[in-house]
Amino acid sequence: MRFSIYRYNPDVDKEPYMQEFQLEIPAGKDMMLLEALLLLKEQDATLTFRRSCREGVCGSDGMNINGKNGLACITHVSELSEPVVVRPLPGLPVIRDLVVDMALFYKQYERIKPFLQNKNAAPAKERLQSPEDREKLEGLWECILCACCSTSCPSFWWNPEKFVGPAGLLQAYRFLADSRDTATDERLDDLDDSFSVFRCRTIMNCVNVCPKGLNPTKAIGKIRSMLLERGV
Amino acid sequence: MVKSVTSLGRSGLHDWLWQRVSAVVIASYVLFMGGYFATHASVDFAAWQALFQNTAFKLFTLVFLVGLSAHAWIGLWTVATDYVKPVKIRFVLQSAVIIASVMYFLWGVQVIWSV
Numbered sequence A: 001m002r003f004s005i006y007r008y009n010p011d012v013d014k015e016p017y018m019q020e021f022q023l024e025i026p027a028g029k030d031m032m033l034l035e036a037l038l039l040l041k042e043q044d045a046t047l048t049f050r051r052s053c054r055e056g057v058c059g060s061d062g063m064n065i066n067g068k069n070g071l072a073c074i075t076h077v078s079e080l081s082e083p084v085v086v087r088p089l090p091g092l093p094v095i096r097d098l099v100v101d102m103a104l105f106y107k108q109y110e111r112i113k114p115f116l117q118n119k120n121a122a123p124a125k126e127r128l129q130s131p132e133d134r135e136k137l138e139g140l141w142e143c144i145l146c147a148c149c150s151t152s153c154p155s156f157w158w159n160p161e162k163f164v165g166p167a168g169l170l171q172a173y174r175f176l177a178d179s180r181d182t183a184t185d186e187r188l189d190d191l192d193d194s195f196s197v198f199r200c201r202t203i204m205n206c207v208n209v210c211p212k213g214l215n216p217t218k219a220i221g222k223i224r225s226m227l228l229e230r231g232v
Numbered sequence B: 001m002v003k004s005v006t007s008l009g010r011s012g013l014h015d016w017l018w019q020r021v022s023a024v025v026i027a028s029y030v031l032f033m034g035g036y037f038a039t040h041a042s043v044d045f046a047a048w049q050a051l052f053q054n055t056a057f058k059l060f061t062l063v064f065l066v067g068l069s070a071h072a073w074i075g076l077w078t079v080a081t082d083y084v085k086p087v088k089i090r091f092v093l094q095s096a097v098i099i100a101s102v103m104y105f106l107w108g109v110q111v112i113w114s115v
């Protein structure tokens, strides 16, 4: 199987280039792209990428595979057309090969205060939540922060320091929707400018790529409705 | 909260709502004009003047002008903040858009009220 992989080592390379690789995959055998990359790393030990859990739960091996962002560890090579073109996630600075600098992505995540805020005194045991209220967090808590969505979003490419991006907004809504969180107003205040939420143009690239099948666009729509209900 | 002084509205919601409401206003004006031309085979000076002498139509046109200016301002402001990164060039472009929107609006008002 043929691979074409983005290579860039800022210490030695003047500019990025694509390197061709060849890998024998026995007939009738399939493997995940991550496994193939690990085998290619045996051919060329300088090939660099992130990975950890190798089963789609840690979010470290997000990359651009044949033009679409996804996790290498849960992408079957049999689904991919040749040559398999692998590039780093678009729109973020490349540190080396497939490793990108996620600082801006995390900065936007941090900005939405991704933790429960409750100004009432903590009860003796725990803050209870009805099954119905818990249900509202489905499709939100599962995010693994792989950045596949935000780095496929044109609005995030153009304004990564101002637009929160789909991943951050999905999490923002996760806490807005939580019955145990009492900071709803402050959270909405922080988002009510022309960039943070409203820069979303409903292109739905984020929904198209999310490896966990989540829907940031829907969450963004819900935040808009909350702002609207509060502001009209 | 991201601050900006060149946007039209005070908040993101404000701009977003204006953009949608003005779109509806512009669409209804265009539909009305389409209907007008479709039902009036030949529009001569007298018919045209009669149309614009109608106060209701003057007001409708005025609302349309407000909508159009706001829509252009918000829309082009968004385009500029997406694609034009050098601050100086962006400032010049945004100022030009704001001045043009205001000028066309005032000129439009003058035209309507001179009929």
Ligand code: SF4
Pocket: A142, A143, A144, A145, A146, A147, A148, A149, A150, A166, A167, A170, A209, A210, A211, A212, A213, A214, A216
């Ligand atoms: S929403 Fe999906 S694509 Fe985006 S960071 Fe979370 S898991 Fe990844």
Ligand code: SF4
Pocket: A152, A153, A154, A155, A156, A165, A166, A199, A200, A201, A202, A203, A204, A205, A206, A207, A216, A217, A220
């Ligand atoms: S729907 Fe919004 S957040 Fe998702 S990719 Fe499009 S612009 Fe980005």
Ligand code: FES
Pocket: A050, A051, A052, A053, A054, A055, A056, A057, A058, A059, A060, A061, A062, A071, A072, A073, A074
């Ligand atoms: S290695 Fe953890 S998500 Fe792929």
